[in-house]
Amino acid sequence: MNGVILTGLGLAAVGFGARYVLRQMPQAAKTFSEAMKNLPNFEQAAHSKYYKGGFDQKMNRREASLILGISPSANKAKVKEAFKRVMAVNHPDRGGSPYLASKINEAKDYLEKHTK
Known part of the structure; x- marks a missing residue:
């Protein structure tokens, strides 16, 4: 019960x-x-921090600094540090694009050559 x-x-x-x-x-x-x-609209926020445009015909200081994500007036130590950080993510051995890796190398070489 x-x-x-x-x-x-x-x-x-x-x-x-x-x-x-x-x-x-x-x-x-x-x-x-x-x-x-x-x-907030996350799709717009996710794309807003990236540069919208292609590569220039000839590498310049502005483009090289955009590629490495540093100031155009950065010193050689910052260039080297930024290069390692960006290349670690975009290296072809880790699934990155060979073209992007070549542009990253070109940006590093340009900034090292034209930095005091």
């Missing part, structure tokens, strides 16, 4: 809980959609 009463109370609690959840769903969906609208 006690088991039947406990089972009935348990089913009633589950029923009331389900009823409460179903009544709150439209409000929760509205709140969720408003929160999603307020989030």
Whole structure:
């Protein structure tokens, strides 16, 4: 007899809980959609820090510094450090592009040659 009463109370609690959840769903969906609208646009943010354009015909200081991600007036030590960091990610032996690796090498050579 006690088991039947406990089972009935348990089913009633589950029923009331389900009823409460179903009544709150439209409000929760509205709140969720408003929160999603307020989030920043990650796709635009992800692409905004990258240079939009191709390579110049001839390497120059501006392009070399953009490739290595350093200031155009960086010293040789910073050039070397940036080269190692960028090349570690883009090396052809690690799945990088041989063309990009050649441009990274060209940027390093240019900056080392034209830096005091």
